[in-house]
Amino acid sequence: xxxxxxxxxxxxxxxxxxxxxxxxxxxxxxxxxxxxxxxxxxxxxxxxxxxxxxxxxxxxxxxxxxxxxxxxxxxxxxxxxxxxxxxxxxxxxxxxxxxxxxxxxxxxxxxxxxxxxxxxxxxxxxxxxxxxxxxxxxxxxxxxxxxxxxxxxxxxxxxx
Ligand SMILES: [Zn+2]
Numbered sequence: 001x002x003x004x005x006x007x008x009x010x011x012x013x014x015x016x017x018x019x020x021x022x023x024x025x026x027x028x029x030x031x032x033x034x035x036x037x038x039x040x041x042x043x044x045x046x047x048x049x050x051x052x053x054x055x056x057x058x059x060x061x062x063x064x065x066x067x068x069x070x071x072x073x074x075x076x077x078x079x080x081x082x083x084x085x086x087x088x089x090x091x092x093x094x095x096x097x098x099x100x101x102x103x104x105x106x107x108x109x110x111x112x113x114x115x116x117x118x119x120x121x122x123x124x125x126x127x128x129x130x131x132x133x134x135x136x137x138x139x140x141x142x143x144x145x146x147x148x149x150x151x152x153x154x155x156x157x158x159x160x
Contacts, residue, residue: 002042005122008034010072010093012043012122025117043122046071046094053092053099055079063106067094075119079103085110090119 001015006023009031013020019040026033041049051071056064058078066076071093078089086107091114103109114120 002044003122004040004042005046005093007039007041007072008032009118010075010121011118012093012120043095047096051094051096053094053096053102055102065092065099065103067092072121073118075121077119079106081106088112090115091121091123093121095122 001017003012003015004019005012006026009023009025011023011025013023019038022038023033025031026038051067051069054066054068056066058064061081063079063081064076065079066074075090075092077092080087080089086103086109088103088109088111091112112123114123
């Protein structure tokens, strides 16, 4: 089973044999479905499809993490390094061992904060290896993506 990722918005969903019937984020009236219809991918497909992440230090203790070539809406995460622990501000869809290792080498994560539904992306895949037991912020209650992936309740979010 795979965790399917919507190629339009970059959100990763819970494991299933087949892709979800639709992406609730792209089906929302404020979003759109691509001209070629709903399309899905997986992390495994992306990992063999030429994607990689680039780390760019904007200033000391503030590093941007983005995917090349650009994916979905071009999300980027920010790694904020502090003396009290690191925070990942937003997330990206594409993750691989190089990315996880690079974050661990910078001190790992204490918390993950998501500012908008489009940035949940693959946050639940990253939380396990990077910040086990950490809290993930929530926009508000409502739509769910991979909330039950790790067998305990996650904070849901809503587009409304
Ligand atoms: Zn979508």
